[in-house]
Amino acid sequence: MIQGNKKKFNVREIREQFPALRQLIYGKNLIYFDNGATSQKPQMVLDAINLYYSKDNANIHRGVHYMSQQATNGYEDSRRTIQNYLNAEKSEEIIFTKGTTDGINLVAFSYGQLLSAGDEILITAMEHHSNIVPWQMLCERKGCVLKVAPINKKGELIMEAFDALLSKKTKLVAVTHISNALGTINPVKELAKKAHAVGAKILVDGAQSIQHTKIDVQDMNCDFFVFSSHKVFGPTGVGVLYGKEALLEKMPPYQGGGDMILKVTFERTTYNELPYKFEAGTPHIAGVICLAKAIEFLSSYDMEAIQKHEIELAEYAQDMLTTFEGVHIIGEAKKKTSVVSFTVDGLHPFDIGTLLDKQGIAVRTGHHCTQPLMDFYKIPGTIRASFAFYNTKEEIDFFISAVEKSINMLR
């Protein structure tokens, strides 16, 4: 059934397209609640991977032969699919990377080359390590200064403090769109406006937002937007960096090698134009092509219907969990996505995660690569259930009873 040009949202029909969800773990039906870490793949993505390697496999951008042209067409079509999905102005603004971390490192290096000692980078206290460490490395290399905007106990950015840290010295604001550990949705459009007002650029880490919200980079007016394919139902090992053309033009290449050059002599090399300047070496061609398939799959559904379903799941899980004594939800922002992070008084997240695993439930436990954030809450970590559009209320019921059983065993 089609509504407008979108398929009607039906969780049963969606689940059927994800073979990994139909398996037994330790003899129990798998309940996959670790979507914040990675998502499962629909059959059409798996078929596309198989088709690519069975038929079109060839290197791109250099062969005169048929297969190379097929592969190149697929690769470049994918760039346009991503461009349209993000509403980027030009396809040259879409750079294929290895993932979110790679995209941030590219910006930290190449945009970083344009910075000098004393320039400031502003991040927030809820960033993933991959949006902290590359900036620390840049600061060490260039003598820049890293500033961290604090958050409140609910897990929301404290806007007055952010404003106070933003100044003419700020050259880049690097902020997560959605916190992986808390689920907080940051007001990135507003932050972009603030950054631009002082002449700074803004990078938005979209690792956790690409699968849950409609992204429009022109409306958001961010200078950079990064995400990973594997979190949006595509293959691992591939990701996207969107950057505004004028800015990417100014930045020097990140890595040297094949495909990124125009002419090489031993005396001097001239670089290729965008986007190839930033895509040295043979890329993950199959991954790029199949990422477009995943995006096509996701965009065949209405994003609002997906969000409604996911938020219902998260609110239901949160309401049920808080009926247990000693359970605390970590991350209670007003604007939040389908992540439920929690702790249980006196119990270690690792113990609960281990017992949930043995009941067939995949959750993430630990610090979620956000150690400074865990230090802020003075906890070793949390148990995090993160939902995708293929999860169901019945799964949450089972999860809740498994959590209860685990707590009783450990107390």
Added chain:
Amino acid sequence: MTLEEKQQEIIQDFAIFDDWMEKYEYIIELGKELPIIQADKKTEDRLIIGCQSQVWLDSSLENGKMQFYADSDAIITKGIIGLLIRVLNNETPEDIAKVDLHFIREIGLQEHLSITRSNGLVSMIKKIKMSALMAV
């Protein structure tokens, strides 16, 4: 009882469990029972930091036999430490340095020693072996 006999005893203990939850129930009970290191011994230099849980380890040599004291902030890790200590306490440094702790594999807990868990147990066993080698 020899080191090997102690390992066999644990393997037999675990043979009666039908499912994972029963196994873990037993490990958790072990974890709850054992006050295995004094609070004042939980110092930085005795701490083994893991990605998921932390382990404190202290050892001494008494009459030619090793004594281990350890603890963890996670009960399951603590229970597994309890099993390790049951096997290794009162053994000579020579025997500890060369022992293959195969019971962990045989009772199905090898996942706790894999790098994906990184809960400090692997580092703990390394440290136990090191302290035994140094005492030899």
